[in-house]
Amino acid sequence: FINDSVPAVRNSEPVVISAEPGKEVTITCTFVDDSSADVRMWYKQRLEHVPLEVGSKFKDKDPVMSPRFKQTRFKIDRIVNGISLRIEPxxxxxxxxxxxxxxxxxxxxxxxATILAITVNLLALIPVTLKCTVMSEIRAADLRVLWFRAAAGQSFPEIIYTHQNSSSRQCEISSSTSCSLYEFSKNIIDHNHTGTYYCAVAACGKIIFGNGASVELSKLFCVLLGTHVVCIYLQTLYISTLKFVKQIKEAGVGIHVVRL
Incomplete structure (x- = not known):
């Protein structure tokens, strides 16, 4: 738990705080006299971006979060002569x-300003390598291979990586079919890197998706020690392929995820 308080002073130096992923952070700011204020607002700004409104608290009304921050992780509270912003996790x-x-x-x-830096324990990084075999009657140089990730609750997967043609390796297959092996490596830090990962091939005016691999983190288990219940949070990586090695053929292109 990190609590940081910043006074309302113009042109003062920003305060820097740090936290690990998954922790709770509370940032507060106070004013000498805020009794005459109509509204109190929180803003967030990233390097080379315009400030974004996080949320606002009007007099005698409940806080209202902006659409981008309408998550249960963000909460605005009224405090004496000021306002606080809590982020958890x-x-x-x-x-x-x-x-x-x-x-x-x-x-x-x-x-x-308060600058929030998220620190990562390198020992907690979990590396994972996904492999995708592309079998096609089209030359590998004419194929475009992409990786997508669909997070929980997302309507559509987002593109996260595009292979250059030179990054593929040849694999053994019949002489009538071209076979290339593509790998995608990523360090899984927290839940924002979990989800279902897909490889896809763009060819012949179409995009053909592989079967996908589900990457999940965390298990919580509790044990009874004497009269106390102790809960342990495991940062364990779970990977499972969906419809393992189901081949797709369309427009002369076949794709399947070989293994993880």
Missing amino acids: VTKEDEGMYFCGLGRQNSMDFSA
Whole structure:
């Protein structure tokens, strides 16, 4: 648990705090006198990006979170002479500079900034390598191989990597068919890197997806020691292929995920 308080002072140096993924972070800012304020607001800004409104708290009303931050991880609370922002659990994507604003009828005062840095224990990184075999009657140089990830709750998978043609390796297959092996390596840090990973081939005006591999983290188990229950959180990686080695053939292209 990290709690940081920043006073509302113009042109002051930012405060830097750090936290590990999965922890709780609470940032607070206070003003000398906020009794006449109409609204109190939180903002987040990343390098080379415009500030984003995290949420706001109007007088005598409940806090309202902006669409991008409408998650149960973010919570705004009113405190004495100020406002707080709690993030739990914190993730790598939460890195950035946070500051709050106090809005009156004709003015807006801003607090000093807090820079939130997410630190990662390198010993906790879990490397994983996904392998995709592409069998095709088309030359490997004419194929475009991509990797996608679909996180839990996402409607569509997002593209995360595109292979250059030179990154493939030849594998043994009949002389009538071209066979190339593609690998994608990634360090799994937290739940933001889990989900279902797919390799896909773009050829002949179509994109053909492989079967996918599900990557999951964490198991929680509890044991009884004397009169106390102790719960242990395991950072364990679970990978399972979906419909393992089911070959797809369309437009002269066949794809399957060989193994993980």
